[in-house]
Amino acid sequence: MINAGAKVDNELPTISLKAVGIVRNEIKQSPIQGWGKVVSEIVVDPSLTEALDNLDEFSHIIVLYWMHQHSPGQPPTKVHPRGNREVPLKGVFATRSPNRPNPVGKATVRLLQRQSNILTVEGLDAIDGTPVIDIKPYIPGYDSADSARVPQWITEE
Amino acid sequence: MINAGAKVDNELPTISLKAVGIVRNEIKQSPIQGWGKVVSEIVVDPSLTEALDNLDEFSHIIVLYWMHQHSPGQPPTKVHPRGNREVPLKGVFATRSPNRPNPVGKATVRLLQRQSNILTVEGLDAIDGTPVIDIKPYIPGYDSADSARVPQWITEE
DSSP, rough: OOHOOOOOOOOEEEEEEEEHHHHHEOOOSOOOSSSSOEEEEEEOGGGGGGGGGGGGSSSSEEEEEEESSOOOOOSSSSGGGOOTTTTTEEEEEGGGOSOOSSEEEEEEEEEEEEEEEEEEEEEOOOOOOOEEEEEEETTTTOOTTTTOOOGGGGTTT | HHHHHHHHHHOOEEEEEOOOOEOOSSSSSSSOOOOOOEEEEEEEOGGGGGTTTTTTGSSSSEEEEEEETSSSOOSSEOHHHHHHHTSSSSGGGGGGOSOSOOEEEEEEEEEEEEEEEEEEEEEOOOTTOOOEEEEEOOOOTTOOOTTTTOGGGGGGO
16 A cells, blocks of 8 residues: 555646636635635737637536645644534545635636737636636536535535 | 737736646546546645645535646637637637637546545546646636527537
8 A cells, every 4th residue: 555655646746737717806805705706817828819719608607726825835624614613524525625735716707808918807716817728618428416415514605 | 009009918927837636547548529428537736735625525626737738838829729720710719729828727526536646436527637727616607607609610520
């Protein structure tokens, strides 16, 4: 088992990527309650403007972003969901906490408008200045799961 | 406009991250048809084993992975969806093509089992040896969108 573990760790590569855009909105600090109605602009690298063509044929998009206020590295392996100490500690991969080994966020948001290299979206839970890593169309069936089961603590306040 | 564009580009950071696990399955080359029934193991860095606790309380998980056969950099801004030349070129951000500026894949998969640092999942569309960047619980409502609209070409064969 120890050998198997070491073998995996040796294979884990370091990955380098460059942000493709930046989030612009009125939210300067996280967390807030009720991201659902927040309207944000995603300002995309102008050299990638053409890569956004056809995106506005979709009502919803998936945004992958870098939660830059949280450093990668050695976060705690267990956290209280939503910082609520009344909920017992859970493995961080079982939560959406930004305190995770790679602080990449993933949001499904409504695309309100695309103008040139700027996307206007609703419901993106990322603060002003957040780097965007990737933008994808949301495809029901591929991105959604019917009758998914979740534990009660994930939705408890 | 040129100044605005230059400003955005100057702000786009380079991001470094380390894979947290590796995909193990029988698929040595992409693409294949019908990933839906492919069973894969995700072998996670043993130092992160505890971070997987509670994940098996969810029926489905989201896997972010690095499509390592596709280099980041300057891919085409337009592609034929699924490589099908009968479908006109589309902006790459409007497709799920791996030929994208940051080749990060995002899959929603069924979690069949968790044993120590190994997750067994069904439907992960990643080949053997793919580095995994992040693992998240799938949360209906947050990760799904009701009545999402997509263009016809996204599902055409």
